[in-house]
């Protein structure tokens with residue numbers, strides 16, 4: 001059995017309730033979504049744009065643009081500024097129902113853009129069990145699950161991905177040769193690169209792209225951020 005990390009609550013429900021309190025006691029702003037570093041928003045979106053363009057080019061027509069799922073969408077920062085430009089329809093998820101609603105209101109003039117909203121933990125998602133999504137975007141959210149639960153989630157997502165579908169993970173990741181960390185404030189696991197690879201492999205995925213984000217160049221105090229693109233093995 002794994003040793004508990006410092007500040008880690010005993011079970012998923014307890015961790016979730018700390019996380020929920022953390023977000024509900026803060027304003028619904030980009031600053032909250034970005035841990036106090038609003039200044040990284042533009043660069044974040046710009047590099048994610050470049051990534052998506054590169055993926056569409058690389059997959060040369062095999063990566064579809066019909067339907068995307070976004071995990072931990074927050075207040076729709078990425079949904080609106082990135083994903084809505086590439087995908088016809090987007091299913092959204094967030095632990096907080098308010099956030100899902102706020103995201104939906106960003107598309108009042110484009111009512112069909114947001115399809116289903118899943119207001120629940122990523123660990124409790126009940127998704128359609130057929131290949132539906134061309135791409136699944138998970139930015140700064142997978143650290144809310146422990147390793148085994150994350151493997152379980154990825155296995156569940158595998159069934160929902162279309163042939164050639166991809167999962168993009170953009171997340172904090174400790175520097176090489178550093179130990180994994182845990183943020184007790186919002187109960188977030190910050191993993192090592194090796195842990196991400198191990199989790200992906202256990203769930204039946206292969207990492208087809210692994211790149212360092214530029215965000216640390218904008219704000220030096222940030223943890224390193226990595227982008228992993230996963231494809232079904």
Ligand SMILES: C[S@@+](CC[C@H](N)C(=O)[O-])C[C@H]1O[C@@H](n2cnc3c(N)ncnc32)[C@H](O)[C@@H]1O
Nearest residue numbers: 033072073074077094095121122139140141144
């Ligand atoms: C750091 S914010 C990032 C939001 C968004 N991805 C972005 O980049 O702007 C983390 C988000 O994950 C959500 N969240 C926290 N725990 C979650 C869970 N177990 N399942 C789904 N969403 C969760 C929070 O409510 C919050 O909106």
